[in-house]
Amino acid sequence: MLPDSPPPAWYPDPANPDQRRWWDGNAWGPTADGAPIAPKVRPPSYLVWAIVLLVLNTCNPLCIAAVIYGFRVGKLSDAGDAAGALRASRLARTLNIINTCLILALAALAFYAEFLNPNRRY
DSSP, X not given: OOTTOOOSEEEEXXXXXXXXXXXXXXXXXXEEEEEEOOOOOOOOOOHHHHHHHXXXXXXXXHHHHHHHHHHHHHHHHHTTOHHHHHHHHHHHHHHHHHXXXXXXXXXXXXXXXXXXXXXXXX
16 A cells, blocks of 8 residues: 555446446455445534524524525535534424424414403403
8 A cells, every 4th residue: 555545445437427336455346336425414404493583583592503504515615524413413403393383382372362362351
């Protein structure tokens, strides 16, 4: 094996980056295996959802946290930390679900207080 060379493994083919070729530590194998390279997949950030909820429910720290984690998904994914990006994506989604439930509960409470409350004075 050459000094400072990557370990033996399948790598993108230098002649055709859409396929893989075996690197034995010293030289490339004679043929590519024909298997396509799986594209990097960025998990969803739920950022738009978080921003809409932030507008609807300002001053809620959970909304602010959802926006922050939505931004972190892209940063972690671009840095190559797929596991961290997936964790941030799941946390952003969870925070957005909690915020949506909170907004719906507050809207139902306001509706009750305005229209269905039997003690309401007209």
